[in-house]
Amino acid sequence: MADTKVRGGTVVDVDPAREPIVVVDDLHIIYRVYGAGGKGNAASAFSRVLRRKNRPSMKEVHAIKGLSFVAYRGEAVGIIGTNGSGKSTLLKAIAGLLPPHSGAVYTDGQPSLLGVNAALMKDLTGERNIVLGCLAMGMTPAQTKAQYQKIVDFAGLKEGFIQYPMRTYSSGMGARLRFAIAAAKTHDVLLIDEALATGDAKFKRKSKKRIEELRKEAGAVFLVAHQLDTVKEMCDRVIWIDEGRMRMDGDPEEVIEAYTEAAGK
Numbered sequence: 001m002a003d004t005k006v007r008g009g010t011v012v013d014v015d016p017a018r019e020p021i022v023v024v025d026d027l028h029i030i031y032r033v034y035g036a037g038g039k040g041n042a043a044s045a046f047s048r049v050l051r052r053k054n055r056p057s058m059k060e061v062h063a064i065k066g067l068s069f070v071a072y073r074g075e076a077v078g079i080i081g082t083n084g085s086g087k088s089t090l091l092k093a094i095a096g097l098l099p100p101h102s103g104a105v106y107t108d109g110q111p112s113l114l115g116v117n118a119a120l121m122k123d124l125t126g127e128r129n130i131v132l133g134c135l136a137m138g139m140t141p142a143q144t145k146a147q148y149q150k151i152v153d154f155a156g157l158k159e160g161f162i163q164y165p166m167r168t169y170s171s172g173m174g175a176r177l178r179f180a181i182a183a184a185k186t187h188d189v190l191l192i193d194e195a196l197a198t199g200d201a202k203f204k205r206k207s208k209k210r211i212e213e214l215r216k217e218a219g220a221v222f223l224v225a226h227q228l229d230t231v232k233e234m235c236d237r238v239i240w241i242d243e244g245r246m247r248m249d250g251d252p253e254e255v256i257e258a259y260t261e262a263a264g265k
C-alpha cells in the first residue's frame, strides 16, 4: 500500500514495501551567474572601465523548482524534457555535484555520474584512461588489471585505437569507452547523461544488456537521453521535467506519449 506525502506542492507516492535508493525532497537548485546582465555592448563596457565599475549584476537561474520523488532499488528511471528543462542539473544534484538551494537529495550508497564530460584525459591514450578511470572509481590495481581486457572488448574500438590519445577519437568512440569504463563496476546509483546517444545500434544493444545487469546487481539507474526510443527501451519508469518542475512520473509508454503530444503542439 503506497503512502501519499505532499512535498512543496508535489504529491509523492511512497511505497513502504520497496527499498528506497534515491529520495529527492522538495529540491531547489539555483545557479548564480556573476557579471551577467547589463547591455553587454562595447560602449557600455568601455564606460564601465572608465568609471572603474564591475559588470553590474548577478543573475540567478532557478533550474530545479521543488522536485520530489523516490526511486527504488532495481529501477531504471528515464528523465526527459525539452532543452534547458533541468535534466542534467537534476543528475548533477543526485550525484552530489551541485549543492541544493533548499530541499535535499538522499542516496543509499555512492552515486556515479557517467556523462559526456566524464573526467577522462584527452591527451592520454585509451589504455591510460582505462587504468585511471578504474582507479578513480575505487578499484584496486589488481581489480583494474582484471577488468582491463573486458573494458577494451566492450568498447570495441577499431584496431589499435586503444593506444591512441583520446583526442583522436570521434565523439561516438569516446562515449563507448566512457561507458565501457563506467559499466565495469557495479554502482550503487548509476547516472547516465546522453552517453549512449552517440553509440551505433550494436553498441546500444550491448549497453542495454549491461544496464539490465547493473540494475540487477546495483541500486538504481538514471538515464537522460534525447532519444525517446532509448528511454523507452531501457527504462521502466520515466520522469518528465518541464521548466524545473515535475510534469509527469510513471510508465514510459504513457509519459512519452504525453510528452510527444505536448511537443507536437
Ligand SMILES: Nc1ncnc2c1ncn2[C@@H]1O[C@H](COP(=O)(O)OP(=O)(O)OP(=O)(O)O)[C@@H](O)[C@H]1O
Pocket (backbone or CB within 6 Å): 031, 032, 033, 061, 062, 063, 081, 082, 083, 084, 085, 086, 087, 088, 089, 090
Ligand atoms: N552552470 C550553469 N550556470 C548557469 N545556468 C545554468 C548552468 N547550467 C545550466 N544552467 C541553466 O539551468 C537550466 C537547466 O539546464 P540543464 O542543463 O539542466 O537543462 P537540460 O534539460 O539538461 O538541457 P539539455 O536538454 O539542453 O541538455 C537552463 O536554464 C540552463 O540555462
